[in-house]
Amino acid sequence: MPAPVDAPAGVPVDVVIATRNRAAGLARTLDRLAGLPERPAVTVVDNASADGTAALVTARHPAARLLRLPANRGALARNDGVRASPYPYVAFSDDDSWWEPGALARAVALLEADPRIGLLAARVTVAPGGAPDPLNDALAASPLPAPGQPPALPGPRVLGFLGCAAVARRAAFLGVGGYHPLLFFGAEETLLAYDLAAAGWLVCYAPEVVAVHAPAGGERPGRRALVRRNETLTAWLRRPLPVAARHTARLARDAAGDAAARRALRQTAARLPAALRARRPLPGPVERDVQLLEHLEAAHAHTRADAHARR
DSSP states (O other), X not given: OOOOOOOOSSSOEEEEEEESSOHHHHHHHHHHHHTXXXXXXXXXXXXXXXXXXXXXXXXXXXXXXXXXXXXXOTTHHHHHHXXXXXXXXXXXXXXXXXXXXXXXXXXXXXXXXXXXXXXXXXXXXXXXXXXXXXXXXXXXXXXXXXOXXXXXXXXXXXXXXXXXXXXXXXXXXXXXXXXXXXXXXXXXHHHHHHHHHHTTOXXXXXXXXXXXXXXXXXXXXXXXXXXXXXXXXHHHHHSOHHHHHHHXXXXXXXXXXXHHHHHHHHHHHHHHHHHHHTOOOOOHHHHHHHHHHHHHHHHHHHHHXXXXXXX
């Protein structure tokens, strides 16, 4: 892997993109990033693609740093990209997302103004058309209390974000180990948010920082099983044992009639010894924040169910 190089002058941010076998989408993303007024550095981490991704990056965007991995490392490829970056701030894109003009400059200004912030969760619009992603409302409604000391945050504290729409302080990201190796891919952002908060960093929603997501139609094969698996493993890694046990029991019940849950349960069982060895429960204040968010989500789910029943 290439060693980091000296960062040139300009907005001190590097856009890290992990990709695998999606050269056409990556080309669009790189073209969009190249047109930004901030002219950010770009690091592409190729997860062992077999579709000419590396050749495309070299030919069309030779200024981008290209890391070619010998095997697919999933979300861990982002860790490789951050480690290789010489910049103090890293923004994340996927091969189907990019940043609005000015968004990265605003993100860097917010991070430089408040050294307590470890990660900013961006507002997301969905292309084509610019519709707001439903996650925006959930982040904006976060009930987590703001810190008592100024400066004021750009938005509410949160414990979640979209992986392709976040800007992080490199030292904070690497200080907590980045994305956890046990999860590989699928809902991996939650554990990173937990770990940042446990280390004393603030994670907050920044609606003035805007990312664009243009997802391909349909869900990726197997993703639902990966998400269920990783939600359960995250509970074993960081939550109280009764919470982890409830997650596992719910997954086992669902497995009786759902193929994705059965797959998730098998994968969870195979990884559970490693999760127990790496277990590090959240500090009390962070666990209370997680519970507050869970209670809010449960209340919203109950309200939605009531509304549906009245139709």
